[in-house]
Amino acid sequence: MKPKWNRLSGLSCGSVFLCALLLTASFQVTASDRYDPFRDKSRTPSMIPVLDGSYVHNIGELQMNVTNWGILGSLPNSNYPMRDVPSAQYPAGSGIEYLYAAGIWVGARKNGIPCVSTGYPEDEFRPRMDATSTIYETFEGDLRGGHLPAAPDDDVDGVYDEDPLNGLDDDNDGKIDEDFAAFGNQMFCCEYADNFPQSTLIWPEHEQIEIKVRQETFQWGENVYNDFIAIKYTITNVGIEYLSDIYLGIYADMDAGSRNRGTYHMDDKVGFWNGTWCAAKGNAEYPVDLNLAYVYDDDGDDGTATGYFGIAVLGHSPQVSFGNAALFPSFALQSFKVFQGLQPFMNGGDPTNDFERYEIMSEPARDENTDKPGDYRILLSVGPFYSLQFMRSLELSLAFVAGDDFNDLRDNAATAQNIYNGIRYDMDGNPETGINGRESPLVGPLEDWDPDPCDGVKEELDIIKGDTIWSNLDCSQERTDFNNRDCYKEYGASFQDYQTGTGGREHRLRWITSGVSPPPNIRVEPGDGYVAVFWDNLSEVTADIVTGVVDFEGYQVWRADDWHRPLGSSKENGPESSLWSLLENRDLVNGVLPNVDFKRPLESGGWEYDPLEYLVDREMVINAFEQSLIYAPLDNVPCPPGLTQNECDTLETLARLNLGYEGGKKYYKFVDHSVKNGLPYFYSVVAYDHSFDKNGIPLAQGRMNSPSASFAYIEARSSSREADEYEETEVYAVPNPVTREAMSGWELGPTNSDPSGLKVEIRNLPACKSVLRIFTIAGDLVQTLPHDGSNGNGTVVWNLVSRNGQEVTSGVYLFAVEPEDNNFDRTIGKFVVIR
Incomplete structure (x- = not known):
């Protein structure tokens, strides 16, 4: 269930009278409209630990899987459920990977004995085994996630950022996650530790340091910022033992190449570069110092994998945390180590115990760049941090960066370093x-x-x-x-x-940059030969974090066609950037081109849209919500019977908008009539701002997000038919005959959940629950498919796989549609499969 707008946790109703009004009101709601028009950017907890690849940074050109147990990446071609999602894929949607897996390493002396806890290859970190220990998603602009230099005190209690996003009441005020700091257009947060018994059961030689790690990862969607993913580790001593000589590091198995090449990881080269590089900022460039480990495919896999990928160490806590500890120089890179193949440790292979791991973390040495292609792993470490007492913390900040070539890689790493450096x-x-x-x-x-x-x-x-x-x-x-x-x-x-x-x-x-407003929340709805795109006005009301100015200018609607799900991509993580094309552009009427008003009502040719118009007594209900909010503006209005929670969320945003309260929203709608039923499409609504002349007057179009910053996948479909318009002869299969060529427009790459990537659609089905059975011409049952047309969907999809899990062969097939509603007749049709 989508979390409600909630500035403070807890529920209240404005008055006894209003509660009674809301609880006794009568509503008539159609099933097809029972959901909020807008997708929230947070997710409910799913599984512990998160293994299914459901948290991928996917709003930029670099896409990377994140877990809550110390591993970054998806371990492609492994047995983990997350293996099919992007590991470190660049460009997005291309199927070109640059990382197998990476993990944090923490080394310390505990009672004088070296100990190292690792995220990978030994996964010695684990989250707590309860419902709160998952990954949480947020974004800069979340009403609970304010930070300096804007208003940081989200719950108005005189303290700010005291309740980090983790599902817990960290400040003991009875509220959960009500005041934290959110950065970037997509931020993932999680926590894990090395002292849970599961770690020792799996790794008997694991010596617990007793540390907790808070992992925060950030990504920006603007074109100039979307080639890197930043990560901030906060390591806290939760044990009673005093830790000394601490080292923090990242171990990475960096494999460059196309997923469809089975041994793409065997011909890589790795290296390390440190020096000064120029970072663009405003109308100038500023020098920044880079410390960057990188990988590239030696032969480029015939031109398919020509990019570079790297890990940049952006910064960390000062080495001494007391007295006059200087922040300058603020960098203490200790070690860059390279490991190759299955060699023993003494010959350049991976360390196998804590003494060897601590040795290489603490050794002040940097290995030479490799000159021969091979399969390499690397380690970067910083330190030493001289001591860490109980409940004291250290921080390490990194950036995973990609580029088209080595110079582009350094350009993007410099941009990441510039954002980390922030502002004064x-x-x-x-x-x-x-x-x-x-x-x-x-x-x-x-x-x-x-x-x-x-x-x-x-x-x-x-x-x-x-x-x-x-x-x-x-x-x-x-x-x-x-x-x-x-x-x-x-x-x-x-x-x-x-x-x-x-x-x-x-x-x-830290982590502050001026930029375009966050993209709006977007939802798409399929129809028969059309797709409707809905979004809210989040971009219009969000001020620039640095200037404090709302400089929104307009919206662009984009669509991606001809997507075929390359290996390692998915509809959740979007298409290649080259597939996006602009459908329409509208903006404020202020002299900045195109100067086409988007705020006119939908029925007058504009985009402004009033949701939930099907509700009986809609205005009365909104008025009741308004009265409740006037009494308790910081609380949610309880959802009365007869409405879904999503409908109540939308009604509350409309009431807040009418009252001028925080959390109010306007809504927009765009309808695309140029689509074909059954083909895969992605839609995105891009927000952009304007620049100003010397007098503060809007001058020209400014910066904008990329379409990948916020998108939705959809397939247009035939509408279901009511009893009075249902014709058995109009129920048909597409394509027919079924050939590879006929299915080429919607053929997708195979996945575990969709092994064929092919489909046949049966269209114009009845507007009720039905069972569709497919038979051979000899009458043998091949597959049974349930269908519910009561929500307006008149299409059922079959992937040409039998009930026994086998792809069907060439032949003539019959289908029978058996409606549960007696107002519809049983329908029989046929189609031909040619393999």
Whole structure:
């Protein structure tokens, strides 16, 4: 069931009178309309641990599976249920993979003994075995997920981001997940630990460090940001033992190639690159430091796998977490190691015990880039972090990045690094801190201290114990960045533009970037020869996270055709980007092209749409919802009998819109009449913003999301026939005869759930429950298919597989439609299969 809009948990009804009104009202609802027009971007818990591949970052060009037990990727061609979903597929929908699996490694000395807990290849992490320990999905713009620099206190309790998204009441206020920080257009959150008994049962040699890992992954849908997936690990000591000499790392089996090549993982090369690269920001480029392990297919698999894939270490906690621990330099990459084939550890193979794992994590060495193609695994580690006490935490941030070539890979990694670096912010509200390039507070005693080597004034100050002096600790980096001649500078740029403590902004906010509004929630509905696309106005009411300005301009409706489900792709994860085509573009009437008004009512040629018009006394019900909200604006209105929960959610958003309350929505509808029944289609509604002239007037179309940022899959279908229009002679099979050529338009690649990828459609079925049986010409039963036409669907699909699990052979087949409603006659037809 879709979660309701809920700013604060708990339910209340506005008054006894209103509750009675809502509970006693009479409604007439048709089955075909009993659902909300809009899909929420959160999911209900499914399984623990998540093994089925149901959480894939799929709004960008890089698609990757996420689990809640320490593994990233889908282990293609393994026995895991998730093996068919994208592992690290680039471009999206292509079937070209670059990762088998990856997992976090945490090494530490516990009572002086080296211990390492691994996510992969030994899966020693596990979630709690309860209904809350799943993966949670959210996005930047979620009403519970506000963060700085916008309003961060979602539940208005004076504290912000105190209740991370995990299904628990972390702040003990009786509410669940009501105030957390959400980043990106798609964010997955989960938690797991190394001290559950299941880990020791599977891996008897596992020595528990007793740590909990919170895993947060982010992806953005805008074209300039959609070639990477960021991940933030927060590692917490939940045991009573003091941990020392901690190392954090990522182990990855990076396999590059097309899934349809059985040994595509055997001809890869891997390497490591660190250096300075230019990241685009605004109208200029800024230098960023990259630390990037990468893989590519040596021969490109005949031109099918020519891209590059890598893992960039973006940042981590400071190595010392007390006193005057400097954030600069803030990077401590310790090790880059390469493992090959089935070699023993001493000859370059994988470590097999904790002593060997800790040795390679702590060894300050970087292996050479490989010069021969092969099957390689890599390890990146950072540290040491000198101590970790009970309930203290460390953070490690990475980015999984892809690119068309090595330069493109570094461009995209630099973009990820730039977003991680974020922006400077005045956290303490004191205009005298974070000025003149002095970003770091240091506490005395200090002797002969020069707080700013960059200001040209030599000072030797003595700071007494307890006093604080703001200092420029990254002066050298500022000078290096400003003097960089490879990155384009904006005209008139000064040294101050490259300093980190200016304008009172003493604090750094991570994961912040200016960008286009999030895509709207979208739903599609099939019809006979048409598809209706519905969406809400989320994009119109969401301000830019950095500027605070709502700069929405318009919507574009896109459609993807000719999709055939390449190996490793699915309707849940979308098509290749090259398949998308623009259907229509409309915007605000403000002088920015195309200047075609989308806000006119649907019946007047616009897109604005009023949902639930079939409800009897619709306006009275909305008014009752309004009265309840006036009494308790932060609570949900209880759903009365006779309505579905989705209908109540929609009614509440309409009531909130009328009242001007947060959570109100407008709705839009676009109808595409150019489709053919039975063919697969994807639809997307893309939001874009506008740029401004120097006077703040909208000037031109600005940035936009890609169609992959929010999409829906659909197949148009024949409508079911009511008794007074039902004709037995109009029930027929498509195609007929059934040949490979005739089915080519809708043939899909085979999967475990659809082994043939083929289908025959029986159309124009009765508007009631029926049973359709398929026979050979000799009268042998081949398959039985149930059908319910009461919801308007007049099509049943058969995948040409018999009830015994075998694909059928050539021949003449009969079908019999047996309606349960006596108002419809039994129907018999036939079709021919030619193999």
